[in-house]
Amino acid sequence: MFDVLTDSFKAAINKIRFSDDEKALKNALETLKKSLLKADVHHKVVKELLNAVEIDTKKYGIGQRQFLRAIRENLTKILTANGNQGFVFASKPPTVALMMGLQGSGKTTTTIKLAVYLKLRKKKVLVAACDLQRLAAVEQLKQLCAQNEIDLYFDDNEKNPVKIAKEALKRANEQMYDVLLVDSAGRLAIDEELINELLRMSETLSPHERFYVADSMGGQDAVRSAQSFHDKVGITGVILSKYDGDGKGGIALGIASQVGVPLRFIGIGEKSADLESFIPDRAVNRLMGEGDLVTLAEKTSVVMDEKEAKAITKKIQKGEFNFNDFLAQMESMKKLGSMKSIIGMIPGLSQVAGQLKDFDFENSVEMKRIKAMINSMTVKERLSPSILNNARKRRISAGAGLSQMEVNRFFKQFEHASKIAKKFSSKDGMANLQNMMRQQKFPR
């Protein structure tokens, strides 16, 4: 959903890639401003953010790295200013949460997602069906609760949602539930009747949490209605639903900075497991598009000069990447530091990095074998991998003191790696890679 912001962040950053004067900074800020406005961020928020970024960049010394740092820090400041993430339990159970929002915003779906989320954390959860506006609303909850083995309180004979809420709370107390989640009615627009119903519900329940479910695709309208709910009923936290859609990125910034309530969760799909705690760092990474790939790129450019990198990329694109290049790449990799720290910089893969033992790339048996193999090749073979027939492979395996199977496996890997490299060095390569990473879901 952040693609709008992401692309323009890159454009802004590129403006000061090769120059570091004030004019370049002004250019970059101007690009950033346009992109933020286009992503539906309120102009006041944009103005404040840009001012802060300008001041901080100058403080750090104008340059690309400093500019990025200033953006990152100021975005994080906005997104964390209001406190809590995730679910907060009351000191004495049951923790009562009232779910609010406009019709179709995702209240019911989010209620079930939250129940599943809490159940996974070994909490005893009761859901109350208090949306009596839409005919099918209670039926929808009955089905979802049955599918997910969640307890539901409903009363098909009662017309007053406040009474149902009251009875549900009584049951939650009596049967020692840890959490009571109350699904409420919505309207297409905010009206007095809805607000009155929510106020009476709120009085009866004294909820610890009043969650506002906001549709991520809603733009400034969604920010405005969140503000109205906050003014009239009071919100303790916001859950952004449909975060997986193609809405513009402004809403997270808008809610945090304009409404001033914390973002707690994000809904990332229609299924009941599709809920994640809102993690500001990750949101900022996504907002800025490449996570620490920026850092990674900077690191790589330190060990490999630009001309060399371009030459290699060209070779890969033409399918001319050979064993000499391979050896040269290995040498550069050494300078990059341990694989673990590199993998840790790629968004979504930090989990994997933690699981990797400190792997000594340079001194690994695998690396030594590969070097032995390449050393056993003739100059011609190194330059043209395609001429390697079986007779040549036999000679190489003898020379390197390895079995033919090992040699074959290495060649297969090399072929595979060249293919992947070729794919990702194409015009859309980086975008493909980033999409792939975004779609990866790692358990937390």
Ligand SMILES: Nc1nc2c(ncn2[C@@H]2O[C@H](COP(=O)(O)OP(=O)(O)O)[C@@H](O)[C@H]2O)c(=O)[nH]1
């Ligand atoms: N893609 C996606 N769809 C969602 C998400 N949350 C809710 N929906 C869909 O939005 C529609 C309205 O959801 P519902 O929970 O019934 O809204 P309510 O009227 O506020 O209770 C349903 O079709 C849901 O499947 C989400 O995080 N991602």
Ligand SMILES: [Mg+2]
């Ligand atoms: Mg509903």
